[in-house]
Amino acid sequence: MNFDIAFPSRRSNVIARNGLVATSQPLAAQAGVDILRQGGNALDAAIATVAALCVLEPCSTGIGGDAFALIWSAADKKLYGLNASGPAPAALSADYIRAQGHTEFPALGGLAVTVPGSLRGWQLALDKFGTQDLATLLKPAIHYARDGYAVSERIAKQWSRSVEKMSAHPDSKRVWLPHGRAPEAGEIFRNPEFAATLQALVDHGIDNFYQGEIGRQIADCVQAAGGFLTQQDLINYQAEWVEPISIDYRDGYRFYEIPPNGQGLTALLALNLIKGIDVKGMGHGTPEQTHLYMEAIKLAFADAHAYIADPKKADVPVEALLSEEYTAARRALIQPNSALTPHAGDPQQRGDTVYLTVADSEGNMVSWIQSLYMGFGSGLTAGTTGVQLQNRGANFTLEKGHPNEAAGGKRPFHTIIPGFITKNGDAWASFGVMGGFMQPQGHLQVGSNLVDFGMSPQAALDAPRFFWQKGMEFGLEAPFGDDIITAMRDLGHDLLPADKAANLHYGGGQVIVRNPETGVLIGGSEPRNDGAAVGY
Numbered sequence: 001m002n003f004d005i006a007f008p009s010r011r012s013n014v015i016a017r018n019g020l021v022a023t024s025q026p027l028a029a030q031a032g033v034d035i036l037r038q039g040g041n042a043l044d045a046a047i048a049t050v051a052a053l054c055v056l057e058p059c060s061t062g063i064g065g066d067a068f069a070l071i072w073s074a075a076d077k078k079l080y081g082l083n084a085s086g087p088a089p090a091a092l093s094a095d096y097i098r099a100q101g102h103t104e105f106p107a108l109g110g111l112a113v114t115v116p117g118s119l120r121g122w123q124l125a126l127d128k129f130g131t132q133d134l135a136t137l138l139k140p141a142i143h144y145a146r147d148g149y150a151v152s153e154r155i156a157k158q159w160s161r162s163v164e165k166m167s168a169h170p171d172s173k174r175v176w177l178p179h180g181r182a183p184e185a186g187e188i189f190r191n192p193e194f195a196a197t198l199q200a201l202v203d204h205g206i207d208n209f210y211q212g213e214i215g216r217q218i219a220d221c222v223q224a225a226g227g228f229l230t231q232q233d234l235i236n237y238q239a240e241w242v243e244p245i246s247i248d249y250r251d252g253y254r255f256y257e258i259p260p261n262g263q264g265l266t267a268l269l270a271l272n273l274i275k276g277i278d279v280k281g282m283g284h285g286t287p288e289q290t291h292l293y294m295e296a297i298k299l300a301f302a303d304a305h306a307y308i309a310d311p312k313k314a315d316v317p318v319e320a321l322l323s324e325e326y327t328a329a330r331r332a333l334i335q336p337n338s339a340l341t342p343h344a345g346d347p348q349q350r351g352d353t354v355y356l357t358v359a360d361s362e363g364n365m366v367s368w369i370q371s372l373y374m375g376f377g378s379g380l381t382a383g384t385t386g387v388q389l390q391n392r393g394a395n396f397t398l399e400k401g402h403p404n405e406a407a408g409g410k411r412p413f414h415t416i417i418p419g420f421i422t423k424n425g426d427a428w429a430s431f432g433v434m435g436g437f438m439q440p441q442g443h444l445q446v447g448s449n450l451v452d453f454g455m456s457p458q459a460a461l462d463a464p465r466f467f468w469q470k471g472m473e474f475g476l477e478a479p480f481g482d483d484i485i486t487a488m489r490d491l492g493h494d495l496l497p498a499d500k501a502a503n504l505h506y507g508g509g510q511v512i513v514r515n516p517e518t519g520v521l522i523g524g525s526e527p528r529n530d531g532a533a534v535g536y
Contacts, residue, residue, distance in 0.1 A: 014524070019360045024531040025532075026531070026534070027052065027056055046368045060434075064389040066114075069418055070244060070367040071129060079420060083259075087411045094396070105394055106394065107374060113222045116389065120237060124241070145195035146192055150187065211231075217384065218382040261413060262308075265322075269299070271448070274444075290487075293448070301440075310404075313411075371390070372388060417432065423516065438467055446511065457512065457522055458524030467505075510533065521535060
């Protein structure tokens with residue numbers, strides 16, 4: 001495969017024939033590759049990788065959080081969608097939260113905790129596609145939790161940002177700040193309590209997390225912190241298979257995302273807007289192309305924030321939002337000479353996360369994302385389990401009548417999204433860009449880099465990115481030149497000063513592209529974090 005555009009990088013693409021794992025922590029990637037070497041498939045390797053990440057990158061993920069996945073089965077030549085995001089406790093209500101004086105849903109403490117869904121996702125995926133047992137898949141994670149590992153540089157920096165949050169809760173402080181501070185880069189960290197929890201999953205099964213002593217400690221922790229989660233909420237939860245949503249992009253390429261309650265729809269909305277325009281003819285990184293993509297993402301988010309919610313509890317008009325008629329009407333709002341103020345349309349016109357991707361020699365590919373939401377989630381750690389609990393409730397709105405208004409048993413708007421691209425019906429690219437509301441923006445920019453501009457996986461990740469914050473406000477990474485910055489400001493975009501833009505999180509991505517003719521795998525890993533692509 002020949003690639004058209006490269007960006008200066010100290011990383012080459014990783015090219016392999018038998019299997020490849022790309023994720024945000026090198027030891028976790030190696031754990032996945034070891035499973036492939038032992039005869040496991042892509043799904044087995046994905047579970048081993050994410051389990052290791054729960055130990056090695058605890059500020060970003062854990063079994064107290066949620067997961068989504070897109071899984072390509074070579075045997076079926078089909079893409080499967082997995083939604084393992086948990087709902088709010090049955091007893092929670094927006095009226096209660098408002099009565100406590102909140103105008104926004106709390107981001108910390110017991111009220112923010114929703115049912116952890118990730119382990120039910122592991123279980124569902126392994127039951128359908130797995131070939132290895134939990135003892136094999138969790139062995140690396142248990143080893144690192146019990147015997148310790150050296151904390152990597154970027155993760156140490158992330159960890160340090162949560163000292164105040166984790167100091168406020170005794171169990172969190174004991175587990176995550178063992179010396180009264182965050183571990184430094186290169187320092188050995190152990191979590192024997194979490195090692196025991198993982199071993200309990202091996203000995204007694206994943207049901208133990210929800211129905212047994214672990215679940216009891218989780219519920220007790222949340223209730224002691226003012227939340228409503230009960231063990232019955234945990235017992236009642238099941239992950240589910242969902243039909244991926246997609247758009248026909250161009251030249252035989254099709255982009256896939258998980259349907260709402262996730263925000264993958266946002267990426268498809270933006271991609272739909274640019275697919276009707278000759279972006280390659282504009283040139284990569286030109287003022288015209290940058291302006292177009294910035295306008296597209298603003299319009300996409302306006303619709304996303306208006307309509308995305310739990311489809312079991314609200315009407316989410318996915319088909320209408322992605323229709324050609326609606327897309328054409330929204331595209332017509334984009335003007336080449338001025339920036340628009342985005343507002344949601346009417347289609348009825350009638351942050352911290354880990355991402356990993358795995359591919360094996362049989363042609364199976366997995367795009368997996370898992371998160372606690374904000375760094376260390378809610379700030380709560382459940383008793384002596386070593387499990388930190390997510391704060392996904394923070395993505396509910398308290399606006400009365402909004403599709404995403406908080407309610408018991410309802411899943412919140414979800415930021416984490418895995419991505420996938422097929423070419424002429426065959427698996428072509430498994431990719432994702434973690435990082436809160438940067439994620440659909442990363443899917444737009446990295447996905448278009450791959451398809452429209454013919455970049456290799458590593459070049460697609462190396463290329464500079466923008467980040468839309470709100471309204472007209474954007475941050476641009478430093479590699480964008482003064483000509484782009486001046487042009488964007490002249491068009492009316494509100495660009496953050498360089499020092500503030502430099503402190504934004506432009507996401508952490510991984511990409512694997514598969515040559516459908518030879519089966520050769522080409523992987524890239526995010527230069528903005530500690531990640532690695534590892535093959536064999």
